[in-house]
Amino acid sequence: MKKIVTLAILATILSGCSNSDLYSGDVYTADQAKQVQQVSYGTVVSVRPVKIQANASSDGKSENVAGNLGGAVLGGVLGNTIGGGTGRVLAVATGAIGGAILGDTIQDKTSQASAVELEIKQENGSNIVIVQKGSAKDFFAGQAVRLVTNGKKISASPRYNNQSK
Template identity: 45%
Template sequence: MKRLLLLPVAAISLFTLAGCVNTAPYSGDVYSANQAKASQNVTYGTVVAIRPVQIQADSRTGGLLGGGSGALIGGLLGNQIGGGSGRKIATAAGAIGGAMAGTSVEDRANRINAVELEIRTDAGRDVVVVQKADRQFQPGQKVRLIGSGSNVSVAPY
């Protein structure tokens, strides 16, 4: 009976922790510690096109939280079935299925709504920047591209 009480607690823990994704680095309004007090390039341009996309954030636990919790829950559920070698097979199958399901849940929890912004710079160069959709942009809007290389964010002008 005590084993059955562990299942709801484990499931709640999985879904609570899987939602703990750090989305700040993908925002145009958040700077890393390395970017603070550092000189950044600024380029001016105009938004040409906007497309909603999603960013698949990396898991802070390397997928261990979702997969491990899912394997634990699946193994506990599988262990409730049958007896003898059938129980062992059900436990193993439950652990494998649970790990796959837990990893999938964690992956979905780590998706961030974002925008792909195509921008024509005042120098005539076309660039695309993807960042968290925490600000509204419109085609024709003047913007600033802050940073350089692979570390650029877009801000209103």
């Protein structure tokens, strides 16, 4: 029983290891430091709460190796405690498959970050949409924002009165 509890704790820890802070407008990566970035300004048109799936590739496919593997191992161990002979083999296989599916689902949910989709009207008149980590409480329609971009990535932050153009 100790092994099962230990495996469950390990699977939970591994599935929660994704760093979703990179998706906020407040965290810069090492390659963004000391780089020239462009600043522009705009006004929030709309705010919508969304989720960012941290462990999905650009084509939307999940990359839950730890969740799948941890769940399969845990399911296999649990299945091994049931029955004997052919029944045990069947229980191990069923437990491993069910555990992999459950582990994948758990890791998907624990790898999501709360985020906002911001539609912003830029000063040049064009509208853009930015998705970044944050809460709908952080932004509101009509709010002035500062946009920082390096040409590939962009982030929005509230524009305060002491920020000038």
